Each structure stands twice: as structure tokens, then as C-alpha cells.
Amino acid sequence: MRDIGPGARAPDELTFSQRMANLRHLGRLFAQIWRTSRFLTLASIGLRLVKALQPIAMLYVGKLIIDEVVRLSGIASPGEDVWAWWESGALSTITFYLGIELLLVLVNDLLTRSVNLVDTVLGEMHSNTVSVELLQHAARLDLMHFESADYQDRLERARRQAASRNTVLAQIFGQAQDIITVATLAAGLAVYAPWLIVLLFVSMFPAVWGEQRFNLRGYYLNRGRTPERRQLEYVRWVGARPETAKEVKLFGLGDFLVERFRTLATAIFLDNRKLAIERTVFGGILAAVSTLTYYGAYAYIVWKTISGDFSIGDLAFLSGSFLRLNGLFHQIMIGFTQVAGQSLYLDDLFSFFEIKPTILDPAKPQSFPDPLAKGIRFEKVGFRYPESETWTIRDLSFEIKAGETVALVGENGAGKTTIVKLMTRLYDPVEGRITIDGTDIRDIGLADLARHMGVIFQDFMRFSFTAGENIGIGDVTAVDDEARIREAAERSLAAAVIEKLPGRYTQVLGRMFSKGRDLSGGEWQKIAIARAYMRDAQVMILDEPTAALDAKAEAEVFARFIGLAQGKTTLLISHRFSTVRMADRILVLDNGRIIEDGSHAELVARGGLYAELFELQAAGYR
Numbered sequence: 001m002r003d004i005g006p007g008a009r010a011p012d013e014l015t016f017s018q019r020m021a022n023l024r025h026l027g028r029l030f031a032q033i034w035r036t037s038r039f040l041t042l043a044s045i046g047l048r049l050v051k052a053l054q055p056i057a058m059l060y061v062g063k064l065i066i067d068e069v070v071r072l073s074g075i076a077s078p079g080e081d082v083w084a085w086w087e088s089g090a091l092s093t094i095t096f097y098l099g100i101e102l103l104l105v106l107v108n109d110l111l112t113r114s115v116n117l118v119d120t121v122l123g124e125m126h127s128n129t130v131s132v133e134l135l136q137h138a139a140r141l142d143l144m145h146f147e148s149a150d151y152q153d154r155l156e157r158a159r160r161q162a163a164s165r166n167t168v169l170a171q172i173f174g175q176a177q178d179i180i181t182v183a184t185l186a187a188g189l190a191v192y193a194p195w196l197i198v199l200l201f202v203s204m205f206p207a208v209w210g211e212q213r214f215n216l217r218g219y220y221l222n223r224g225r226t227p228e229r230r231q232l233e234y235v236r237w238v239g240a241r242p243e244t245a246k247e248v249k250l251f252g253l254g255d256f257l258v259e260r261f262r263t264l265a266t267a268i269f270l271d272n273r274k275l276a277i278e279r280t281v282f283g284g285i286l287a288a289v290s291t292l293t294y295y296g297a298y299a300y301i302v303w304k305t306i307s308g309d310f311s312i313g314d315l316a317f318l319s320g321s322f323l324r325l326n327g328l329f330h331q332i333m334i335g336f337t338q339v340a341g342q343s344l345y346l347d348d349l350f351s352f353f354e355i356k357p358t359i360l361d362p363a364k365p366q367s368f369p370d371p372l373a374k375g376i377r378f379e380k381v382g383f384r385y386p387e388s389e390t391w392t393i394r395d396l397s398f399e400i401k402a403g404e405t406v407a408l409v410g411e412n413g414a415g416k417t418t419i420v421k422l423m424t425r426l427y428d429p430v431e432g433r434i435t436i437d438g439t440d441i442r443d444i445g446l447a448d449l450a451r452h453m454g455v456i457f458q459d460f461m462r463f464s465f466t467a468g469e470n471i472g473i474g475d476v477t478a479v480d481d482e483a484r485i486r487e488a489a490e491r492s493l494a495a496a497v498i499e500k501l502p503g504r505y506t507q508v509l510g511r512m513f514s515k516g517r518d519l520s521g522g523e524w525q526k527i528a529i530a531r532a533y534m535r536d537a538q539v540m541i542l543d544e545p546t547a548a549l550d551a552k553a554e555a556e557v558f559a560r561f562i563g564l565a566q567g568k569t570t571l572l573i574s575h576r577f578s579t580v581r582m583a584d585r586i587l588v589l590d591n592g593r594i595i596e597d598g599s600h601a602e603l604v605a606r607g608g609l610y611a612e613l614f615e616l617q618a619a620g621y622r
């Protein structure tokens with residue numbers, strides 16, 4: 001077997017016990033379906049139970065009919081036409097049998113349709129349940145998980161399974177139904193020729209073995225290709241999004257993207273095609289073995305009928321039973337390997353649920369100090385990203401006093417945003433601690449911490465929701481509170497932007513949906529600032545809050561911000577010195593350490609890195 005990509009184990013490496021262990025997922029799946037709807041689960045099982053008995057009943061009534069026809073063709077004719085036969089009462093038995101058969105056919109049709117209906121409804125409900133549980137679980141995970149490609153792959157695999165695994169249980173129920181049918185047919189067959197059943201069973205093994213091998217290979221092929229599949233999705237996304245269209249067109253990236261898509265898609269296609277061809281060839285050969293067996297047995301039954309041991313009705317019953325058994329045995333064996341194969345996919349789904357968040361609420365959460373008395377301290381904090389070997393920050397100590405506005409400056413990649421992630425517990429420090437009024441932030445409840453911190457990230461989200469919702473979600477409990485939303489919008493100057501929109505606060509923003517209106521970078525930023533104002537947070541953290549604002553808007557937003565920040569503790573990150581200089585105190589970050597600390601005037605006078613950077617920017621304006 002060829003290399004199927006990183007992270008994929010070859011099928012042979014999976015031990016028998018691991019495969020069996022995967023079957024435990026079936027129990028979890030059943031529990032999930034049971035949670036979805038008890039009534040429909042029971043209905044599906046009950047209907048199938050009744051349906052399982054139908055084949056033997058049909059075959060037996062068929063045998064009775066044939067034997068009766070043979071008997072009737074041997075008696076003296078009571079008259080010329082059908083009425084004479086009817087009058088004589090000779091047809092009463094055959095009519096009765098025909099009536100039963102008709103009833104069986106009608107009931108079977110009704111059962112088939114009902115089972116389909118129940119399974120479809122249950123399957124869809126289950127798919128929704130899984131999707132909801134997946135979303136709920138994803139929401140509990142750490143930022144770390146979302147920033148890791150490996151977890152993204154796992155999420156992607158789980159997502160794919162959530163949409164498609166709902167047929168597994170129907171398949172298992174179908175298996176149970178088939179087994180009951182087989183048992184009844186086999187019992188009938190055993191009366192006539194028990195060794196035929198053994199023969200059938202043995203003839204199935206090659207086909208079952210082949211099927212199970214191909215299922216495993218298919219699974220690993222799929223799994224190993226997850227990164228490529230995600231890349232494929234990404235290229236598809238890049239090629240067809242309004243966000244990307246400008247650069248795709250102007251850089252002439254169309255052919256480049258098409259080529260990349262084609263290369264990825266072809267690699268996946270070639271693997272799949274190879275597997276499909278091998279599966280078809282081997283499957284065909286192995287199935288021919290079972291067919292040969294069937295015809296051998298059929299010839300035997302025919303001979304026994306000719307030699308007078310079996311009646312014509314017996315022949316019909318036995319050949320029918322044998323044919324059904326042959327098909328069903330095959331179906332059950334293949335079904336088992338398929339269910340085992342499906343349980344591999346279930347592993348993708350359930351193993352996602354096993355990923356546990358690491359940023360947790362403390363056992364005994366302390367409340368966020370309200371009002372803040374002393375401030376926030378970083379004490380010898382060291383941090384490196386999970387998949388990184390180098391420390392992003394190390395031995396970092398500084399303080400933001402309560403009520404103070406502190407600006408953090410530093411070159412790209414100095415670690416400014418990382419500090420924000422640590423303050424808000426999106427990550428925990430590897431060394432040292434961060435305290436709020438002396439309490440380690442890990443001892444404060446997560447929701448409480450979040451409630452007291454208003455954060456606007458550099459890459460804040462532009463939600464394709466309404467303008468009102470874009471602001472309101474700053475405090476989801478107040479997403480419908482128009483007065484508060486308007487007030488926050490006034491404060492951030494977003495109100496003037498919204499007034500110009502046709503739908504005002506109910507205007508859908510972004511280009512994702514029809515009638516959506518896109519905003520300029522600066523306008524979006526005002527909306528994001530309003531979102532932060534929705535929280536009556538004690539600590540405001542603004543990562544590049546004015547980067548996209550024009551000079552006039554920046555001055556205006558800032559004047560308001562300083563006014564509103566009275567009594568609040570603020571951390572401000574900016575590359576614009578016109579913004580930075582308004583802060584009470586400025587911290588200069590270099591290589592993960594604070595190298596200068598003081599007011600604008602002090603730092604300029606000191607003539608260090610700050611003075612140098614300030615001079616560089618100021619020179620640009622002269």
C-alpha cells in the first residue's frame with residue numbers, strides 16, 4: 001500500500017483488539033440516538049422485528065400454493081369453467097393461500113415504507129443532535145486547539161462524520177433484522193438438508209475477508225488525506241470569496257489556484273480510483289465463489305426433486321430459501337465488516353469529544369475584584385506556544401495600576417498580542433503568574449474574568465450579522481437591548497456609520513448574505529469598539545484600536561475613549577505614536593521583555609528605543 005499521508009497508520013498496524021475497541025463506539029452511538037428520540041428508536045426496532053419474519057412466511061405460503069396447484073391439477077375436473085370449480089369448493093384452500101400471500105405483500109410494503117420514514121426522520125434528528133453537540137464541545141475548547149492544524153484536521157473529520165454517520169444505526173438494526181430472517185430460513189432449510197447451511201457459511205468467508213480489507217484501506221486513505229482535503233477546501237474558498245477576489249484578480253491568481261486545486265484533487269482521485277478498481281476486481285472474483293456454491297446446491301435440490309425425495313413445492317421453497325439465505329448471509333457478513341469499518345469513522349467523531357479543554361475554571365473560583373484596587377501584575381511570566389520551541393516572552397514583569405492607561409509598544413512579533421491572550425486566559429503562562437489585585441487570574445472564574453475585560457483584537461471579527469447584533473454580542477445577554485446598543489454606538493462613533501445604512505441597526509453587514517452591506521476597515525473598527533463598550537468592563541484592552549481609522553476619526557475616537565476610560569484600567573497596543581503618547585505610561589517591549597517604562601515625555605528624553613521609533617515616525621510626517 002502506498003504512503004497515505006502523515007498521521008495515518010497502515011491498516012495492518014491496527015490490532016484486532018483495537019478494532020474491537022472501536023466497536024465500543026457503537027454503544028455511544030446508540031446512546032446518542034436513544035437520546036435523540038426514544039419513541040422513534042423503539043419504532044424502528046419494532047417494525048424491523050415484524051418485517052424479519054416476512055420472507056419465511058412468504059416462501060412457505062408459496063410452497064403451499066405450488067403443492068396445492070400440483071394437487072389440483074391431478075384431480076378430476078368438476079366442470080368446464082372457473083365457476084364450476086368454485087361451486088365444487090375445490091378452490092377454497094388455494095384462494096385462502098393466495099389471500100394470505102396478498103396480505104403479506106401488502107403488509108410488507110407498508111412496513112418497508114414505515115421503516116424508511118422512521119429511519120429518515122430519526123437520521124436527520126440525530127445528525128442535528130450530533131452537530132449541536134459538536135458545536136457545544138468546540139465552544140468549550142481552548143484557543144490553542146483552534147490555532148493547531150492537527151486539531152483543525154480532527155475537527156474537520158468529526159464534522160464530516162457528524163453529517164454522515166447517522167446511517168450506521170439503521171444499518172445495525174437492518175443487520176439484526178437480517179439475522180432473524182436468516183435464523184428462520186435456516187431453520188426451514190435445516191429440516192431438509194442441514195449441511196447446505198454449513199456450505200453456505202464457508203463459501204462466504206473469502207468475500208467477507210476481502211470486504212473488510214478494502215474497508216480498512218478506504219478508511220485510512222480517507223483519514224490520511226484529511227490535510228489535503230482541507231487544503232482543497234481552502235483553495236476552493238480562496239478562489240470564490242469576496243474577501244479574496246481583489247487580490248486573486250489583480251495578482252492574476254486564477255490559474256495558480258486552479259493548478260493547485262487540480263494537483264491536490266488529482267492525487268486524491270488517483271488513490272480513490274486505484275482502490276475502487278481493486279475492490280471491484282477482487283470483489284467480483286470472491287462473489288463468483290459464492291455464486292458457484294449456490295448453483296452446486298441448487299443442482300442438488302433439483303436432483304432430489306427429480307428423484308422424488310422433494311415435492312415441487314419443496315423445490316420452490318428450498319431454492320427460494322437458499323437464494324434468500326445466500327443473499328442474506330452475504331449481506332450480514334459484509335454488513336458486519338461495514339459496521340466495523342463505520343466504527344473506525346465513529347472513532348473520528350467521538351475522539352473529538354474526548355479532546356479536553358486545558359484552560360479551566362478553578363475548583364473554588366474567586367470573584368473579580370470590583371472595583372479594582374491595585375491593578376494587574378505580570379510576575380516573571382514566561383510563555384511559548386505549544387508547538388513552538390522558542391519562548392515568545394520570558395521573565396516578563398510589569399504592572400498596570402488600577403485606573404491607569406498603559407500603552408504597549410514594540411516591533412512586529414515582539415509579543416504584544418500574546419500578552420493580551422495571557423491576560424484574558426486564552427492561554428496560561430508556562431512560567432510565572434499574572435495577578436489581579438494580588439489574586440492569580442487562574443483562581444478567578446473564567447466567565448467572571450471575561451465579563452470584566454473588554455477586548456478588541458487586532459483581527460476582530462466582522463460578523464455577517466445585523467449592525468445591532470454586531471454590537472450587541474459584546475454582551476450577549478443584551479443582544480436585543482436597543483437602548484444600550486445605541487448608546488455604545490454613540491460612544492464609539494459607530495452611530496454615524498449605522499445611520500447611513502439603509503436598514504440602520506437591522507442592516508445585515510458583510511458580503512456573505514444577500515442584501516448585506518460591507519463597511520470600510522475604519523467603519524468596521526468603530527463597530528468593534530462599540531462592541532467592547534457593551535461591556536461595562538473594568539479593564540479595557542485595545543489591540544491596534546485605531547489602525548484603520550483616518551487621522552480625524554482617530555483623534556475623535558481617542559478623545560472619547562480617554563473620556564470614557566476614566567476610572568477604567570486600560571491597556572492599549574498601537575504602532576501609532578499619536579495614540580500612544582496619550583497614555584499615562586508607556587511600556588516598550590523588545591524580544592519578550594520590557595526594556596523601557598515611562599511617560600511619553602520621559603521616554604523621549606531618555607533617548608532609547610522609544611525615542612528612536614518616535615523620531616522615525618515623526619520624520620515621516622515632516
Ligand SMILES: Nc1ncnc2c1ncn2[C@@H]1O[C@H](COP(=O)(O)OP(=O)(O)OP(=O)(O)O)[C@@H](O)[C@H]1O
Pocket residue numbers: 147385386387388392410411412413414415416417418419458
Ligand atoms: N498561535 C501561535 N503559535 C505559534 N506562534 C505564534 C502564535 N501566535 C503568535 N506566534 C508567534 O509569537 C510571536 C509574538 O506574536 P504576537 O502576535 O504576540 O506579536 P505582536 O507583538 O502582537 O506583533 P504585531 O505588532 O505584528 O501585531 C511571533 O513571533 C509570532 O510568530
